[in-house]
Amino acid sequence: MADPILEIKDLTVEFALHGRKIRACDSVNLTIRRGEIIGIIGESGSGKTTLVSGILNLIQPPGKITSGQVIYHQRDGQTVDLRTLTPEEFAKHRWTNLTSVFQAAQNVMNPSLRVKEHFLETAWAHDPDMKEEAILAKARDLLSRVRLEERVLDCYPHQLSGGMKQRCIIALSLILSPDIIFLDEPTTALDVITQWYILEILKQIQKDYGLTMVFLTHDVSIIGSIVDRLVVMYAGEVVEYGPVLDLFKRPTHPYTAGLMTAIPSLRDDVTRRKAIPGNPPDLANLPDACRFAPRCWAKAQGICEGERAGTLRMYGSNPDQYTRCYSWEKVFRQ
Ligand SMILES: Nc1ncnc2c1ncn2[C@@H]1O[C@H](COP(=O)(O)OP(=O)(O)OP(=O)(O)O)[C@@H](O)[C@H]1O
Ligand SMILES: [Mg+2]
Incomplete structure (x- = not known):
């Protein structure tokens, strides 16, 4: 059995709504293994996005993480409890170690920036000394892996179809060579043929890079053929x-x-x-x-x-x- 990459221990996220507290993610214990593809399934509202937002420290008020640990086993063998990090310390892990593609990600691209600039800005936000040519070379390689042509770099988001934008976002999320990627309904807004195409691409990328992938979906028929393990959530x-x-x-x-x-x-x-x-x-x-x-x-x-x-x-x-x-x-x- 592969070594763990993330150990989620007793993670609880509460939302305060109209004076009442709800536990959208209730004492979740889960170990994700290095290099696996894992699917988290459950009906709408079962807490999938809340769980992953908790792991990635992205919970916004009125939400609050009220208990738990998220132990990340780094590539160098060291472990860190992500829950104990300051926002600045956590930011160093985001993109470089843990990354995510959220529901309807196509809409998060800045319409006034070309694809190229999305790659450059993301890379420079983490390492301002990175050379432009090195970033673009990597971007070209990633785009070819998601089967997009190089010319896409010069396009604005509106010039791309929904499926192309989604593949751009996936390539972008990999620019800093992360260790684990969370994909929250990454294909829901797309037609079925495009969904299958993107999942096939993701499976190949996972193999090539030895990435750990976590899929969240309410539709198990979409991911059933590509995941190693399934986690079923119900009512948090x-x-x-x-x-x-x-x-x-x-x-x-x-x-x-x-x-x-x-x-x-x-x-x-x-x-x-x-x-x-x-x-x-x-x-x-x-x-x-x-x-x-x-x-x-x-x-x-x-x-x-x-x-x-x-x-x-x-x-x-x-x-x-x-x-x-x-x-x-x-x-x-x-
Ligand atoms: N920002 C928020 N404010 C208040 N309550 C929230 C918020 N986000 C989530 N919740 C609560 O947490 C529950 C779980 O929501 P979550 O988005 O995690 O479910 P999900 O499994 O990802 O659903 P879906 O399949 O629709 O994406 C919701 O039913 C809702 O009660
Ligand atoms: Mg969700």
């Missing part, structure tokens, strides 16, 4: 994680099982595809029960009592696979 908590094929074939949390049957497939009989009935709970008004209980068929059938106390920890269900469902053996009859 991690509810299951493990090797992607095992989670597809033998999920051990009813929510994961529901997500897997909701996946569309080309060969699929659409009448058999089922969305999970019901909605996630209101985070400001959580039941004193298993958070999934109101939607869980095992609870409905009396197989499980759905008690909160049993869901306060994870259980090893298969090799390298963990679930928060304390009744998983009964529910899945393994």
